[in-house]
Amino acid sequence: xxxxxxxxxxxxxxxxxxxxxxxxxxxxxxxxxxxxxxxxxxxxxxxxxxxxxxxxxxxxxxxxxxxxxxxxxxxxxxxxxxxxxxxxxxxxxxxxxxxxxxxxxxxxxxxxxxxxxxxxxxxxxxxxxxxxxxxxxxxxxxxxxxxxxxxxxxxxxxxxxxxxxxxxxxxxxxxxxxxxxxxxxxxxxxxxxxxxxxxxxxxxxxxxxxxxxxxxxxxxxxxxxxxxxxxxxxxxxxxxxxxxxxxxxxxxxxxxxxxxxxxxxxxxxxxxxxxxxxxxxxxxxxxxxxxxxxxxxxxxxxxxxxxxxxxxxxxxxxxxxxxxxxxxxxxxxxxxxxxxxxxxxxxxxxxxxxxxxxxxxxxxxxxxxxxxxxxxxxxxxxxxxxxxxxxxxxxxxxxxxxxxxxxxxxxxxxxxxxxxxxxxxxxxxxxxxxxxxxxx
Ligand SMILES: Cc1ncc(COP(=O)(O)O)c(C=O)c1O
Numbered sequence: 001x002x003x004x005x006x007x008x009x010x011x012x013x014x015x016x017x018x019x020x021x022x023x024x025x026x027x028x029x030x031x032x033x034x035x036x037x038x039x040x041x042x043x044x045x046x047x048x049x050x051x052x053x054x055x056x057x058x059x060x061x062x063x064x065x066x067x068x069x070x071x072x073x074x075x076x077x078x079x080x081x082x083x084x085x086x087x088x089x090x091x092x093x094x095x096x097x098x099x100x101x102x103x104x105x106x107x108x109x110x111x112x113x114x115x116x117x118x119x120x121x122x123x124x125x126x127x128x129x130x131x132x133x134x135x136x137x138x139x140x141x142x143x144x145x146x147x148x149x150x151x152x153x154x155x156x157x158x159x160x161x162x163x164x165x166x167x168x169x170x171x172x173x174x175x176x177x178x179x180x181x182x183x184x185x186x187x188x189x190x191x192x193x194x195x196x197x198x199x200x201x202x203x204x205x206x207x208x209x210x211x212x213x214x215x216x217x218x219x220x221x222x223x224x225x226x227x228x229x230x231x232x233x234x235x236x237x238x239x240x241x242x243x244x245x246x247x248x249x250x251x252x253x254x255x256x257x258x259x260x261x262x263x264x265x266x267x268x269x270x271x272x273x274x275x276x277x278x279x280x281x282x283x284x285x286x287x288x289x290x291x292x293x294x295x296x297x298x299x300x301x302x303x304x305x306x307x308x309x310x311x312x313x314x315x316x317x318x319x320x321x322x323x324x325x326x327x328x329x330x331x332x333x334x335x336x337x338x339x340x341x342x343x344x345x346x347x348x349x350x351x352x353x354x355x356x357x358x359x360x361x362x363x364x365x366x367x368x369x370x371x372x373x374x375x376x377x378x379x380x381x382x383x384x385x386x387x388x389x390x391x392x393x394x395x396x397x398x399x400x401x402x403x404x405x406x407x408x409x410x411x412x413x414x415x416x417x418x419x420x421x422x423x424x425x426x427x428x429x430x431x432x433x434x435x436x437x438x439x440x
Pocket of ligand 1: 054111112113114115117146147148149220224225253254255256281282
């Protein structure tokens with residue numbers, strides 16, 4: 001076998017969220033990508049059913065984005081993010097608030113989903129303090145939630161393997177229970193019927209801690225990384241009601257659901273439930289340059305705009321907040337989304353996607369199929385004593401057959417680029433069916 005550009009030594013790079021030893025024995029390398037496909041270093045074409053890592057919503061190698069970055073690199077490579085500005089960051093912020101749900105008038109730039117989460121949590125804590133309610137220090141997340149890998153996000157997150165190695169985490173954090181209820185909801189198309197009452201647990205936590213100590217609740221509208229958990233009907237509405245009743249800020253983590261994934265620009269639009277703050281990253285630049293953004297309502301921003309005008313209002317930010325190349329990539333991305341109607345294209349494809357995925361329900365080992373927008377989850381029965389082994393083998397077998405999926409535990413999660421064609425949805429399902437039929 002001849003490989004294109006394969007390095008001789010793979011040892012130095014400690015790969016993130018990867019089985020390093022397994023990978024380095026049998027590497028899986030991408031060397032190029034175009035639209036719906038990756039090319040491997042042994043010359044194979046691989047259909048991308050995960051939009052990279054839930055981020056390349058417009059597919060790969062999109063000309064407007066590539067050209068914007070090339071041009072920007074030659075014009076203004078970097079400008080200090082603190083006490084200085086550059087035109088593109090203001091232009092991009094204005095365009096973003098135009099596509100954001102009404103009322104989210106301000107945007108704070110970060111470099112990743114994890115940083116967006118830290119930023120949102122800090123905003124919530126500081127907001128209460130500037131409003132004279134500094135006793136609200138407590139943060140509430142949810143079991144199985146994923147909010148990135150930094151300490152705040154880990155603390156409010158609820159994925160055991162991501163937490164148990166890392167000490168005490170933040171204090172003053174509590175968790176709602178997750179909403180997964182396969183006994184009642186397995187094989188539901190779209191939002192499950194059962195489970196609105198899981199939201200009432202927030203009332204229980206308020207009774208336990210007292211509302212005056214709680215700053216914010218953070219949840220993913222659709223939990224992605226834990227393996228696609230879709231909110232039961234009425235659940236998000238109920239969480240919103242309880243937060244409003246007790247003066248608690250609601251943060252939606254839209255790092256995955258943002259930018260068209262559900263067939264609407266944001267999850268806020270899809271569910272018609274409004275948080276006070278929402279986080280984004282990934283699709284904001286089509287995944288091409290690292291970037292994230294936190295959207296807030298006017299009231300949140302305005303609360304900080306007090307005191308002497310020469311003083312910094314919010315002691316937070318990153319060297320690369322609003323980096324010129326990232327902004328250029330983001331502008332090229334928004335143009336691509338607009339020209340091709342990608343922020344709503346998922347809605348047209350969702351019924352086809354749903355039918356295709358649910359056609360897999362009777363295959364061996366499949367214990368649940370879940371879908372919403374252009375997200376799909378297929379849960380497999382675990383091999384007794386070897387959790388995640390079955391799904392990992394399915395991932396390897398799909399890759400060998402030219403299909404990129406993602407697995408988490410024994411759940412297959414899919415989120416293809418929003419430019420996908422129906423014939424490519426067929427290909428995903430046919431490949432998965434072949435692999436599942438042969439799976440041990
Ligand atoms: C909901 C959610 N929040 C935060 C993150 C973290 O994003 P990043 O990996 O860019 O730090 C992710 C990543 O998948 C996510 O799905």
